[in-house]
Amino acid sequence: MNVEPVTKVEKLFEWIDEMALAIQKHKDITYLEALAETGENLLDLEIKQSLPFEEKKKLEQQLKEEIPKEVQKEDVRKSFQLAVIKGMKEAVQPHHAMTPDAVALFIGYLAQKLTAQKDTLTVLDPAVGSANLLSAVLNQLSQTVVGYGVEVDETLLHIAYVLSELQEHHVDLFHQDSIEELAVPPVDVVVSDLPIGYYPKDDVAESFQLKAETNRSYVHYLMIEKTLQHVKDGGFLLLLIPNTMFEMDGNDRLQKYIKEHAFTLGLLQLPASMFTSEQFGKSIWMLQKKGEGVKQPNQALLAELPSFSRYEALLDMTKQIDKWLKDQGFAK
Structure with a gap:
């Protein structure tokens, strides 16, 4: 049974992760590279990449309607921290590590x-x-x-x-x-x-x-x-x-x-x-x-x-x- 994300951090991470995975798949880049582009999208409140129409439409709708409007700085940091940790698991560079x-x-x-x-x-x-x-x-x-x-x-x-x-x-x-x-x-x-x-x-x-x-x-x-x-x-x-x-x-x-x-x-x-x-x-x-x-x-x-x-x-x-x-x- 799927459990809906309940906190702002979880909700934001879910969108960040879905967006990064879509960019990673269609641009054939690493998850961390896709995560950086996802951050740009979130910053400008628009999706700049060329993605399949339905996928892009869904992500744009989520960005406009589901991302919490009032997100605290710590919520943003923690959401990205979760995504970066995920990306570092696939990265091979030994210096890719994060402070707990x-x-x-x-x-x-x-x-x-x-x-x-x-x-x-x-x-x-x-x-x-x-x-x-x-x-x-x-x-x-x-x-x-x-x-x-x-x-x-x-x-x-x-x-x-x-x-x-x-x-x-x-x-x-x-x-x-x-x-x-x-x-x-x-x-x-x-x-x-x-x-x-x-x-x-x-x-x-x-x-x-x-x-x-x-x-x-x-x-x-x-x-x-x-x-x-x-x-x-x-x-x-x-x-x-x-x-x-x-x-x-x-x-x-x-x-x-x-x-x-x-x-x-x-x-x-x-x-x-x-x-x-x-x-x-x-x-x-x-x-x-x-x-x-x-x-x-x-x-x-x-x-x-x-x-x-x-x-x-x-x-x-x-x-x-x-x-x-x-x-x-x-x-x-």
Whole structure:
């Protein structure tokens, strides 16, 4: 028995998915490429592709009559997140992955708390992907915000564009390798689910302090160095890192580099239940770039987060984090 979608997110996803599948079939492109075109259709409220008459007529009627008129930004983001996850299952590129929704929202909560005393903000994701993490963060910030996203994959960048436009975020997107070139102004906050692995361009890595002494350099080390250069003095970095990062080759040089340029505010280990095995576990690394008036916290915030499904335990943890932020002078 078929169950009709009941929420705005489900209803919007159903149309997005049906539209993307139709475009994928008739244009012989990937689901993710079709999803980007679907976003353009939703943005302009018209179907631009050449589809069979009856199919196009049905989708146009749904677009005009069935898509909820008042869709919140988070509903749009979550609908597209579901579609992007579906598309990534067919994608073969190893970098096609998405930050879990609860984690993206938690990083947004941290960004909001750390920057509560600012009226305007600039936020950068140097590996923006489909902009799910960046969008989740921007949706939680109450200030006037300009976002920047950098992505080497053209299809994901196209999705990031339509997703940002649909949510009415002011986001400037760049089709670049953010390690080789990062054409953005200094920003207040960097958020990123760091890509993990080796960086293929040895000639580019050569100019970095955190390049490997032998063999290939780690892309995540280089991205940390690059983004630290693009954060304003006193600015913040909220990075999703593997728990094994501090055991990797060159960790001693990474730690030395961080001590020279930033303070570690905290390290929040994500629940083990989120990952298929312990070796894939991740943490949120909170950094603040050194600058005038910036002090090392009395005590770094080190914690293992409870399961995001355990509401009471998570509420208790956020209260502890709120108190720590107030004690350090971040939150109002």
